[in-house]
Amino acid sequence: MTMSLFAELDDSPVVEDIKAAEEVTLRPYQLECRKSVHEHWAMGNRVTLACLATGLGKSVIFTAIMEDVCRG
Numbered sequence: 001m002t003m004s005l006f007a008e009l010d011d012s013p014v015v016e017d018i019k020a021a022e023e024v025t026l027r028p029y030q031l032e033c034r035k036s037v038h039e040h041w042a043m044g045n046r047v048t049l050a051c052l053a054t055g056l057g058k059s060v061i062f063t064a065i066m067e068d069v070c071r072g
Contacts, residue, residue, distance in 0.1 A: 030061050037065055 026034065033050055040048050052058050 024060055024064070026060065026064060027057070030057050030064075033061050034065055034068070037061075038068070 029052075033052065037048050037050060050058055050061065052061075
């Protein structure tokens, strides 16, 4: 008997069914980091390093930055 590797996925929700997370409000230091990254890019620098301690929201910051980039 053969079984599809994707059998469990057949009944899974499609992307349209997944609701977006609530709006995230950045903290002041996260806003400053986001602003610094945009300024760094505006100067023509293509490589950016954001150095923050564990738990300070680097993923949240870069998600916001990518949102800025995608929205123009």
